[in-house]
Amino acid sequence: MSENTNESRTWHKWPRSIALLSLLVVVPLAGCGDASKTDSDTDQKGQAKSEEKADEKAASKEDLEEEFGDVETPESELTDITEEVTVMKVEDGDTIVVNGENGEETITLALADAPELTLPDGSQDENFGMKARDYSRSMLEGATLLFERSDSKDEDGNATGYIWMKNGVDHVNFNKGLIEKGLARLAETSDAKYTDEFREAESQAKAEKKDIWSIDGYVTADGYNSSLVQ
Incomplete structure (x- = not known):
C-alpha cells in the first residue's frame, strides 16, 4: 500500500x-x-x-496655387532645360546658394530684381529688402527644386536663371512669383525668354500697389530709393 x-x-x-x-x-x-x-x-x-x-x-499643389495662382507647367516641358538643385542658403530676395551639377554656387534669379538686404551705407533694409529675403527663405531654403540656367551672368559673374518649384508633374516659376507678389521688379536683361509674361505680372502688382509699389517713387529705373522707407 x-x-x-x-x-x-x-x-x-x-x-x-x-x-x-x-x-x-x-x-x-x-x-x-x-x-x-x-x-x-x-x-x-x-x-x-x-x-x-x-x-x-514639399509644398502642396494647393499651397502653390494659393501663392502663385494656377500651376500649369508640366515637368515634361522642363526636363531638357533644367537641372535639379538643392537650395543651401538664401542671401537675399533674388540671390541664393545652390548645390547642383556644378557643385555649390551662387546664382541670381533672372529678370527678378528684389530690394537689396544690405544698403550702400552698410545698414540692413528692414522693410522690403528683409521682407523679400524672408519670403524667398521660407519658400526655397533647404528645398530640392529645378533650376533653368540662363546664358547670361550677373555683374558679379554669378550664374543666373529661373527656379521652378516642383509639385508632382506641375511647376511654377518662382522668379515670376516674386514679381507677382510685389517683392521684386522686372529686371530687363538680354535674356528675354519670359519677359512678356513677367512684365504682365509686374503690371498687375503695380496696379494693385503690392509692397514695393505701395510707395510712390520707391521703385526707380535704376533700382530702389531706400531713403523713402528708412
Whole structure:
C-alpha cells in the first residue's frame, strides 16, 4: 500500500512539472512577440514621422496655387532645360546658394530684381529688402527644386536663371512669383525668354500697389530709393 501511495504521489508530480516547463517556454516566446510588435510599431512610427517631414517640406499643389495662382507647367516641358538643385542658403530676395551639377554656387534669379538686404551705407533694409529675403527663405531654403540656367551672368559673374518649384508633374516659376507678389521688379536683361509674361505680372502688382509699389517713387529705373522707407 505504501508503495502504491508513493507511485501515486510521483505520478501526480509530473503534470505540475510539465506545466512549469510549458510556462518557462511560453513566457519567453510571449516576450519575443511583444518585442517584435514593439520594434514593428517603432519602425512604423519612424516611417510616419519621415513621411510627415517630407510632406512638411514639399509644398502642396494647393499651397502653390494659393501663392502663385494656377500651376500649369508640366515637368515634361522642363526636363531638357533644367537641372535639379538643392537650395543651401538664401542671401537675399533674388540671390541664393545652390548645390547642383556644378557643385555649390551662387546664382541670381533672372529678370527678378528684389530690394537689396544690405544698403550702400552698410545698414540692413528692414522693410522690403528683409521682407523679400524672408519670403524667398521660407519658400526655397533647404528645398530640392529645378533650376533653368540662363546664358547670361550677373555683374558679379554669378550664374543666373529661373527656379521652378516642383509639385508632382506641375511647376511654377518662382522668379515670376516674386514679381507677382510685389517683392521684386522686372529686371530687363538680354535674356528675354519670359519677359512678356513677367512684365504682365509686374503690371498687375503695380496696379494693385503690392509692397514695393505701395510707395510712390520707391521703385526707380535704376533700382530702389531706400531713403523713402528708412
